[in-house]
Each structure stands twice: as C-alpha cells, then as structure tokens.
Amino acid sequence: MTTLVADPAEAAPAPRAAGRGRLVLTRLLAARGAVAGAVLVLLLFVLAFGGPYLTPWDYATPDFTALHQPPSAQHWFGTNGIGQDVFAQVVRGLQKSLVIGLLVALFSTVLASLVGACAGYFGGWADRALMFVVDLLLVFPSFLIITIVSPRLKSTGWIAFVLLLAVFNWMITARVVRSMTISLREREFVRAARFMGVRPLRIISRHILPNVASFLIIDATIAVGGAVMSETALSYFGFGVKPPDVSLGTLLAAGTSEAPVFPWLFYFPAGLLVLFVLAVNLIGDGLRDALDPTAGGGRPRRNSRRKKP
Amino acid sequence: MTTTVDTPLLAVRDLRVDFAGPLGPVPAVRGVDLTLRRGETLGIVGESGSGKSVTALSVLGLLPRTASVRGSVQLDGRELVGLPGRELAAIRGRRVAMVFQDPLSAFTPVYRIGDQIAEAVRVHQQVDKAAARRRAAELLDLVGIPAPERALDSFPHEFSGGMRQRAMIAMAVANEPDILLADEPTTALDVTIQAQVLDVLRTAQRETGAALVLVSHDLGVIAGTADRVAVMYAGRVVETAGVDELFAAPRHPYTLGLIGAVPRLDGRGGPLVPIPGSPAPMAELPPGCPFAARCPLAEQRCSTVEPELSGSDGHLAACVRSAELAERRPAPAEVYPVPEVPPAAVTGDRDSRARVLAVSGLGKTFPLLKGTVFKRRIGEVYAVDGVDLDLREGETLGLVGESGSGKSTTLFELLNLAAPETGRIELLGHDTATLTRAEAHRLRARLQIVFQDPMASLDPRMPVGDIVAEPLHAQHADRAEIARRVPELLRQVGLDPDHATRYPHQFSGGQRQRISIARALAVRPKLLVLDEPVSALDVSIQAGVLNLLQSLKAELGLSYLFVSHDLSVIRHLADRVSVMYLGRTVEQGEVSAVFDRPRHPYTRALLSAVPLPDPAAERARDRILLAGDPPSPTQRHTGCPFRARCPVYARLAEPGARARCEQEKPALAGDGHQAACHFPG
Incomplete structure (x- = not known):
C-alpha cells in the first residue's frame, strides 16, 4: 500500500506502545482551550484557598463601620447590609462551590454512564432492574427525600451533601447513555470484540464509553453549573451550607434582589461562577476533541484534517 | 471524437x-x-x-x-x-x-406502485387516470412483473429488491x-x-x-x-x-490494471494484479497525471503535464504511452508487479489433514413476533435449515449464497461457540455443545473473524495499535509480548508499524481491511472466518487484499471460511466451495469440480448469472435466467425448496419424477462433489 516516508527523527525516540491514553493526553495538552481552562480552574482554586489570607476580614465577622459600602481599598469587593466583607465571603463561597460543582458532576456522570451502559449492553433483566431504579428516582420528589433524610446526615458534612446532589442528578443522562449503548451494541466493532473474547465490562469501558464520551462530557460540564445552583435551593432546608457559612449559590441568592441597588453583591459572585463554568467548558471541549480522533488534533491546524496516510 | x-x-x-x-x-x-x-x-x-x-x-x-x-x-x-x-x-x-x-x-413508501407510475405518465402526457393506469399495467408487464394488475395496488415495501428495480425501470420508460x-x-x-x-x-x-x-x-x-x-x-x-x-487492448495503464485486478469466474487470467496505492484525494490532486503515483509505466513527464484524451479510430486514451500499449498489448501481469505467493505451509493429502471445522445438520430458527405489549409467536423464520460443512487444515472453504440464504446466520452460530439449536458443530476437535466457559474463551483465540465493512468493524475512537492489540489483551498476553507483536502484525499485512498511533479514519478502505486482518491474526488463530471481506472495496484495492489473504494462508497454514456472494472471488481464492440456498447446503465440493461441472440446477443458474469481464465470452455464453425471487423462509417447504424456480423441475414431464421433487427433500449425495438434487446434471 502507500508508504509514508516517516521522519526518522520524529519516529525513532517515540515509544512503540503509545496507547490511547497517552495519545489522548498528548492531544489534550496540544489543545490551547483545554490548557487555558485547566489553568483557570487552578487559579480559581488558588484564589479560593489563598484568598482568605490576603484580606484581614473574616467572611462572618461584620464591620459595623461599613454597611452596604461599594468596593474600596479597604473592602475590595465592598460590604453587604450587615457589614460583612464581600471578598472574604466570595472566596469562602468559592471553596465550597468549586468542590461541590466538580464532585457532583463527576459522581453523577460516572454513575449515569455505568448504569446506562450496563443496562443498554446487557439488556434483559439487568436492563429492566436498572431502568426501574432510574424511573423510580425520576418520579420521586427529590427535595422531599432530601428533607426527610437531611436531619440524619447533618453530622456527616459536605461529602454527604455532594453525594445526595449527585444521586438525584444522573437519571436522565443514564437513560440517554442506555439508548446510545443499545445502538452501539449492534455495531460491528462491538460484535468483533465480543467474538474475540473480550469481557463485557471491558467492552463497556474500552468501546462503549469512549464512543458516548462526547455526550457525557457536554452533560458533565452542564452539570457543574447546575450543581452550584441547586445547592442554593437546598440551603433553604437548612441543609448543606448554613449561615453564617456561605457558598457562591447562597451569595447569589441573597444578592439577586439587591443587584439593581448594590450591584457588587451580585456581580462578583456571579462573575466568578461564570468564570468557573467557562473554564470547565473549555476543558470539556478540549477533552471531547482529544477523545474524538476526527476532530483534527484540537488545534486549528486546518490542513491536518485532510491528511491521508 | x-x-x-x-x-x-x-x-x-x-x-x-x-x-x-x-x-x-x-x-x-x-x-x-x-x-x-x-x-x-x-x-x-x-x-x-x-x-x-x-x-x-x-x-x-x-x-x-x-x-x-x-x-x-x-x-x-x-x-x-x-x-x-x-x-x-x-x-x-x-x-x-x-x-x-x-x-x-x-x-415514495406511502403511495402505491401503480399510482407512482401513473403519475409519471400523467406528468408528461395528457391522458386521463384510467388510461394512465392501463399504461402502468402495460409497463409492469413489459418489465416482467407477474400479475401486473395486482402489482399496481402494491406498496413499494411489498416488492422485493429485484421487483422494485424492475418497477423503477418501468417508471423510467413510461414516457x-x-x-x-x-x-x-x-x-x-x-x-x-x-x-x-x-x-x-x-x-x-x-x-x-x-x-x-x-x-x-x-x-x-x-x-x-x-x-x-x-x-x-x-x-x-x-x-x-x-x-x-x-x-x-486497453491503452491506458489504469484500464489494464482494472482488468487484471478482477478475479474471473472462468479461472483464466492468472494471478490477480493489484494496482498499488489508492486514489489521491480529489481535494489535493498532484500536478500532472493523477494516476502517475500508482502507475508502473510512469515517467518523468507524467508528473508535469496531465495528458489529453487522444487516439485514433474511436479508441482514445489519456496516457503519454498509449501508443506503446496499443502496439505491445501487454497482459496486466507484464506491466504491474505481481506478488509472489509463498508455497503452502500445509501440504499432504486432504484426508490426512486435521479437521478444523465440521458442521452437520445445523439449524437455526428465529421466532416471528407480533404485538407491542404482549408479544406472541405467529411463526418462525427458518434462517438455517440443514447446513453441512467440512473444512480441513490449510484449506479455504468458500460459502456462497444470495442474500437471505443463511450465510451470516451460519457464521454467527459458529462464532457463538454454544450448542446450536439443531445439528452439531465441531471446531478444532471440540464439540461446541459441551464447552465450558473457560474452554470457550480459549477456543476464541483460535477462531477469529474479519467483517465485511472495515469502517464499521474498527472502533473509530481507538488507535490502530490498540485495535490490533485487543485480542491479545483478551487472551491475557503480557505487555512485552503485545509491544513486540503489534508492529510485527502491521508489517505482516503490509502497513507501516509507525502508523500504530493513527486512528482508523486516517486510512483508506483497503488499509482498514488490512488492519482488520492484522487484528484477527494477532492471537495466531487456526481458523479465520472472513465475512465478505472484500465486497466493500474497490476492484483495484480488492485484488491487493485477496493476494494478501492468499499469501498469509500459505505462510501461516491458516484455514479460511470465506463467505461471499461473489462467485468470482470464491473461484479465485477457495479450495472447496459450499453453495447455500434458503438455509440449506445444496452443493459442495472442490472449486474446480463445482465451477466447471455444477450438478445442482441452482449452482448452474448462479454461475451463468455472473457477468464475465470479457465481452466476447460474455456474448457467447448461454444464460440460465431463474424465474422470480427466492421464496420466503418463513415456511418450511415440502420437497425440494428450489422447485418453484428450478428449470430442471419445469422440464420434467414424467409425473412420478415431479412428485419426487414435490414430496421428497433431496439430501446431499455423492462423494467429494455432493449435490442435493434428485436429478443432478
């Protein structure tokens, strides 16, 4: 067949067994958007956990000399109605929201892809049982259940909170993954793997999930923003983030009504949330392109797309 | 001109x-x-x-x-x-x-055939509905659709593929x-x-x-x-x-290559001559003759100016060396490099060789279900209904049949490595009905498959190296072994080992099929099941893949079960052939015997239907046209299932002989060259 004159300098030092993991990583690192997104998330973490040391103010302690003050040298992001420093509150809130947003998206996507792929791939009784659980969770009023179980979980802290949010957030994704899996299962490459004696769980992890990855990644990036916002609603039940503790969600909820008069109460937390979601989206886009070999290397190298061996 | x-x-x-x-x-x-x-x-x-x-x-x-x-x-x-x-x-x-x-x-699926043809008539002619309908019936009659009056009221999905194409022709000639x-x-x-x-x-x-x-x-x-x-x-x-x-006397090397690349049913024409390389993408054609990169006769001047179509007496060619070709009239093999096929690794008498696959009386039915909430069985599809196969070490068995003859079902029954519904499958000495899970898993390593469509059978999201390594992983080979084996396999099928990091979509169709073959060979199988491996490929690419299969078989002593609807390919590659009709084996034997002296009337019709790439021979042949379409496999036929289309049965005069075809199911008879017919030719 055609012979490609490989550049010896390029080909020789590269290890032979560059598997998919390494290829995807190389492509991911070559995508500027993904790297920028990762740097942005990293910076947000630095701000969230380093921020409290930059300001003398505490997120809870009020400064009675400055009520509803706009941003100044003293209070960088201004103060709220009872004189709490908005910068201190925002960085404190960011700590919570970063962790909650990322973990909820991660847990719910992993759960959804596993349940959906298993239900779709195995079919039969496994499918019926798993879909029964999914439908059950879909019809259950999730807030009611959270209200009932929350008093018992109060002592366990934020990780239980993350899990609860994730548990009520994966069902629709799972249904979509299931139907995608059912159509993938009939594709020849999955059949080929089965005839080669590849085990079912390995087929799911090596063939099914990479082929639904584009959808999963988009879904996960949307879930990040969604989790931060739904955590606000849960705070009404006195569960999760409780005053005087704050999160970006509670800050936004409190600041929305005052936004026209005291814009700094709303726009600083909102801006950080937008930055956070944007960064996650950039990473997601990069990851999607890196996993999809037809996407052209993640970098806008236009002619590489048409390159033929 | x-x-x-x-x-x-x-x-x-x-x-x-x-x-x-x-x-x-x-x-x-x-x-x-x-x-x-x-x-x-x-x-x-x-x-x-x-x-x-x-x-x-x-x-x-x-x-x-x-x-x-x-x-x-x-x-x-x-x-x-x-x-x-x-x-x-x-x-x-x-x-x-x-x-x-x-x-x-x-x-259009929602309108009746007759209305659609009548519409085509009325669009261009001023006639009333009744006249258009009469014309439509005439047209359907012209294209040989039985009972045209009734056919007018059928919907397109009620027609078989051949009938639809006839109706399409009727519509085209309507005006x-x-x-x-x-x-x-x-x-x-x-x-x-x-x-x-x-x-x-x-x-x-x-x-x-x-x-x-x-x-x-x-x-x-x-x-x-x-x-x-x-x-x-x-x-x-x-x-x-x-x-x-x-x-x-082709005057362009591409035409010459095409003619040399087609396997021929009459077994003449020698080894297949693949055209090297694959067509350049149209978006980035090189300057000069677009065929120059693949042309064995290319010269310096070919890559500068694209030659014009020129020539005399109505025979024109766009090649600078067409005059030379016209004069010399070389055979394809004289111009194109023909790969050497190494001598077979397995030799010796057929009966002394180990039996790789033995199938007898294989049957498989699918239930026909009706209803959305409560499914009830309303009948059965007899997809496979009595298949016998016998494959020895180092041999290629061609499995031939038209669509719906049960070829694929037979394959999947073999690959399931489970007890068949009826009959017996013996793979490499193991009866599949008695296999334990661990044994079945081990046996998978010795039986591999190459699918028809190389794009569909390779995971688009996996680099080629991982794809080829997959069966090795499945058999728990260690990392060092895999790292050594993958480049070796890619080289063996004629690909560059450095391409292991590329993805399937970066390869051409023929190269993808080579990847598929490399994957199948990874675990050193004894038996390779090839399910129409070249039918999705262009002729010039197909020849290269067929030659590769031939040399791999000789080199590694493989056995092939080669499924194809293309009889010329089977003739070229297979040692023995088994012809299927409606889920049954109707004839089997050595390729030369079956192709030169077919005994079953279906095989004879099948062979005569294959067009030859040789106008003179094609015109000289007399053709046996089978009437109608294969009957539905949802009913079990008494007597010979081929009877309805059989020219031999149609000619039988004696009532006793006809009754035999109508009542008695013919069994495979004869030794070596078997046919399931009461009146074999």
Whole structure:
C-alpha cells in the first residue's frame, strides 16, 4: 500500500506502545482551550484557598463601620447590609462551590454512564432492574427525600451533601447513555470484540464509553453549573451550607434582589461562577476533541484534517 | 471524437463539477467529454470517487446546490447546463429518465406502485387516470412483473429488491425517453436478480429504442451490456473505446490494471494484479497525471503535464504511452508487479489433514413476533435449515449464497461457540455443545473473524495499535509480548508499524481491511472466518487484499471460511466451495469440480448469472435466467425448496419424477462433489 516516508527523527525516540491514553493526553495538552481552562480552574482554586489570607476580614465577622459600602481599598469587593466583607465571603463561597460543582458532576456522570451502559449492553433483566431504579428516582420528589433524610446526615458534612446532589442528578443522562449503548451494541466493532473474547465490562469501558464520551462530557460540564445552583435551593432546608457559612449559590441568592441597588453583591459572585463554568467548558471541549480522533488534533491546524496516510 | 453524420443525441463537452468543501471547492468532475448516439449503450466504469455518478446526475441537473457545474451538456443540440428548473423538469422523465441504485428510496413508501407510475405518465402526457393506469399495467408487464394488475395496488415495501428495480425501470420508460440513465442499477442486488434486471433493461431499451448510459463499477456488467465504454479516474475520462477493443487492448495503464485486478469466474487470467496505492484525494490532486503515483509505466513527464484524451479510430486514451500499449498489448501481469505467493505451509493429502471445522445438520430458527405489549409467536423464520460443512487444515472453504440464504446466520452460530439449536458443530476437535466457559474463551483465540465493512468493524475512537492489540489483551498476553507483536502484525499485512498511533479514519478502505486482518491474526488463530471481506472495496484495492489473504494462508497454514456472494472471488481464492440456498447446503465440493461441472440446477443458474469481464465470452455464453425471487423462509417447504424456480423441475414431464421433487427433500449425495438434487446434471 502507500508508504509514508516517516521522519526518522520524529519516529525513532517515540515509544512503540503509545496507547490511547497517552495519545489522548498528548492531544489534550496540544489543545490551547483545554490548557487555558485547566489553568483557570487552578487559579480559581488558588484564589479560593489563598484568598482568605490576603484580606484581614473574616467572611462572618461584620464591620459595623461599613454597611452596604461599594468596593474600596479597604473592602475590595465592598460590604453587604450587615457589614460583612464581600471578598472574604466570595472566596469562602468559592471553596465550597468549586468542590461541590466538580464532585457532583463527576459522581453523577460516572454513575449515569455505568448504569446506562450496563443496562443498554446487557439488556434483559439487568436492563429492566436498572431502568426501574432510574424511573423510580425520576418520579420521586427529590427535595422531599432530601428533607426527610437531611436531619440524619447533618453530622456527616459536605461529602454527604455532594453525594445526595449527585444521586438525584444522573437519571436522565443514564437513560440517554442506555439508548446510545443499545445502538452501539449492534455495531460491528462491538460484535468483533465480543467474538474475540473480550469481557463485557471491558467492552463497556474500552468501546462503549469512549464512543458516548462526547455526550457525557457536554452533560458533565452542564452539570457543574447546575450543581452550584441547586445547592442554593437546598440551603433553604437548612441543609448543606448554613449561615453564617456561605457558598457562591447562597451569595447569589441573597444578592439577586439587591443587584439593581448594590450591584457588587451580585456581580462578583456571579462573575466568578461564570468564570468557573467557562473554564470547565473549555476543558470539556478540549477533552471531547482529544477523545474524538476526527476532530483534527484540537488545534486549528486546518490542513491536518485532510491528511491521508 | 469520431465524426458522425447526424448530431449526437447527447453531447457532453468539458463538463466540470466542483463541490463546495470546507477548504474551498473540491473538484468531482474535471473536464469530461462524452458522446451518446441514438440507441447506443454507453458504459461508464470507474471506482468510487471517480466522478461517474456525478457525471450522470449533472446531465439531468440533479446535483445539490453546493455543486457548481460548468461546461456544456447538449441534448439534441439544446444546451442543458444552466437551464431553469421548470424547463429541465419537462425534460426529466420525458426525454431523459433515470434508474437509481437504491429502488427502495427512489419510490415514495406511502403511495402505491401503480399510482407512482401513473403519475409519471400523467406528468408528461395528457391522458386521463384510467388510461394512465392501463399504461402502468402495460409497463409492469413489459418489465416482467407477474400479475401486473395486482402489482399496481402494491406498496413499494411489498416488492422485493429485484421487483422494485424492475418497477423503477418501468417508471423510467413510461414516457419512452430517448435516454435512460442507469446509475449502478444492479449493485444492491444478488447475481441472479442482477441478471434478470439487466435483461429487463435490455428489453426496455429494445422496446423504446432509447440510448442507455450505464454507470457501474462492475467490469462484468459493463462488458455484457455496453457498446462503448468510458473509463473514469479522478474525475476524468482516461480511456474510451468500443467494448471489445477496450477489453482486448486497453491503452491506458489504469484500464489494464482494472482488468487484471478482477478475479474471473472462468479461472483464466492468472494471478490477480493489484494496482498499488489508492486514489489521491480529489481535494489535493498532484500536478500532472493523477494516476502517475500508482502507475508502473510512469515517467518523468507524467508528473508535469496531465495528458489529453487522444487516439485514433474511436479508441482514445489519456496516457503519454498509449501508443506503446496499443502496439505491445501487454497482459496486466507484464506491466504491474505481481506478488509472489509463498508455497503452502500445509501440504499432504486432504484426508490426512486435521479437521478444523465440521458442521452437520445445523439449524437455526428465529421466532416471528407480533404485538407491542404482549408479544406472541405467529411463526418462525427458518434462517438455517440443514447446513453441512467440512473444512480441513490449510484449506479455504468458500460459502456462497444470495442474500437471505443463511450465510451470516451460519457464521454467527459458529462464532457463538454454544450448542446450536439443531445439528452439531465441531471446531478444532471440540464439540461446541459441551464447552465450558473457560474452554470457550480459549477456543476464541483460535477462531477469529474479519467483517465485511472495515469502517464499521474498527472502533473509530481507538488507535490502530490498540485495535490490533485487543485480542491479545483478551487472551491475557503480557505487555512485552503485545509491544513486540503489534508492529510485527502491521508489517505482516503490509502497513507501516509507525502508523500504530493513527486512528482508523486516517486510512483508506483497503488499509482498514488490512488492519482488520492484522487484528484477527494477532492471537495466531487456526481458523479465520472472513465475512465478505472484500465486497466493500474497490476492484483495484480488492485484488491487493485477496493476494494478501492468499499469501498469509500459505505462510501461516491458516484455514479460511470465506463467505461471499461473489462467485468470482470464491473461484479465485477457495479450495472447496459450499453453495447455500434458503438455509440449506445444496452443493459442495472442490472449486474446480463445482465451477466447471455444477450438478445442482441452482449452482448452474448462479454461475451463468455472473457477468464475465470479457465481452466476447460474455456474448457467447448461454444464460440460465431463474424465474422470480427466492421464496420466503418463513415456511418450511415440502420437497425440494428450489422447485418453484428450478428449470430442471419445469422440464420434467414424467409425473412420478415431479412428485419426487414435490414430496421428497433431496439430501446431499455423492462423494467429494455432493449435490442435493434428485436429478443432478
């Protein structure tokens, strides 16, 4: 067949067994958007956990000399109605929201892809049982259940909170993954793997999930923003983030009504949330392109797309 | 071109078609000249992407809006390019009619066949509904559809593929057009049905006196039908001549290569001659002759200027060395390098060799279910109903049959490694009914499969190295072994080991099929199941893959179970052949015996339906046309299931002999060369 004159300098030092993991990583690192997104998330973490040391103010302690003050040298992001420093509150809130947003998206996507792929791939009784659980969770009023179980979980802290949010957030994704899996299962490459004696769980992890990855990644990036916002609603039940503790969600909820008069109460937390979601989206886009070999290397190298061996 | 007294019916001059691409226009047709005279059949042959269909479609102005068409298409002296849609519509169907490749999508599924044909009549003729309907019935009768009055009220899905294609032809000739454009009219059909449809096309042409433009990738179809042939490559006509001339003395190396690359049913023509490389993408054609990179006769000047179509006495070729080829008349193998096939690793008498696969009386039924909430069984499909196979070490067994004959079901029954519904499967000495899970897993390593469509059978999201390593992982090979084996395998199938990090979409069709073969060979199997491995490939690529399979078999001592609907490929590759009809084995034996002296009437019909890429031989053959379509497998037939279409049964005069066919199911009889027929030839 055609012979490609490989550049010896390029080909020789590269290890032979560059598997998919390494290829995807190389492509991911070559995508500027993904790297920028990762740097942005990293910076947000630095701000969230380093921020409290930059300001003398505490997120809870009020400064009675400055009520509803706009941003100044003293209070960088201004103060709220009872004189709490908005910068201190925002960085404190960011700590919570970063962790909650990322973990909820991660847990719910992993759960959804596993349940959906298993239900779709195995079919039969496994499918019926798993879909029964999914439908059950879909019809259950999730807030009611959270209200009932929350008093018992109060002592366990934020990780239980993350899990609860994730548990009520994966069902629709799972249904979509299931139907995608059912159509993938009939594709020849999955059949080929089965005839080669590849085990079912390995087929799911090596063939099914990479082929639904584009959808999963988009879904996960949307879930990040969604989790931060739904955590606000849960705070009404006195569960999760409780005053005087704050999160970006509670800050936004409190600041929305005052936004026209005291814009700094709303726009600083909102801006950080937008930055956070944007960064996650950039990473997601990069990851999607890196996993999809037809996407052209993640970098806008236009002619590489048409390159033929 | 040749000068004629009258103006040609259709004259295409310097036709150029570009499609809008993301990086600017991509050419599809780059200056095509064609002339069609009244009543003549012009064959346009070329591989996928050569621009043959686009040329045909642009005559009728049927290209999508993203295409820009330049040049001239004249019908009886009237320019068609740039004609407004309203005026083109008056020509479409009236003067120029089209027969499409896929008749299922060419009919509207919600209207009856009769109404659709009557509509075609009424669009161009001032007749009332009843007259149009009568005309439609006449047309259906013309194309040989039984009970045309009843067929008028059928919906398209009630017709079989062959019937739909006939109805499509009936619709095309409804207004007695001057030109029939047939774009791959038989590609989706089985050979026996293809022979019927080609026959109908000839009848329709004779009845209406229309000129026919037949677009096909199949040299055999072209050889048997066309008067003149145009060979297209990379959007241009590279050679055009009368059909006999072209096949006897091709003047372009590409045509020569195409002829050498086609396996022949009559077993003549020697080893297959693959054309090296694959066509350059149309978006980035090199300067000079587009075929130069693949051409064994290329010279310095070929890569600078693209040669013009030139020549004498109606035989034109676009090659600087066409005169030399015309004079020397070399065989394909003299021009193209022919790969050496190493001597077989397994030798010795057939009976002394180990039995790799033994199948007897295999049966498989699928339930026919009805109802949405409560499914109830309303019948059964007898997909496989008595298959016997016998495959020895180092042997290739060809499994032949038309679609619906149960070939694929048979394969999947073998690959399931479970107890079959009925019958017995013995694989490498193990009865599949008694296998434990661990044994079945071990056995998987010794039995591998290559699928038909290499794009579908390779995971698009996995680099080639991982794809090839997958069966090794499945058999728990260690990392060092895998790292060593993958480059070795890629080299073995003729790919560059450095390409292991590429993804399947970066390879051409033939290369993908090679990857598929490399994956199958990874665990050093004894038996390779090949499910139509070359039917998705172009002829010139197919030859390379077939040669590879042949040399791998000799080198590694493999056994192949080769499933194909293409008898020429089987003849070329297989040692023994097994013919299936309606889920049953009807004939089996040595390839030479079965192909030269077929005993079952079905095999005889099948063989006679395969077109030969040799016009003289094709005309000299007498053809056995089978009537009708294969019957439905949902009923179990008493007696011989082939009876309804059997020419031998139809000729039987004696009532006793007829009764035997009607009541007694014939068993495979004979030794070595077996046939399941009461009256074998």
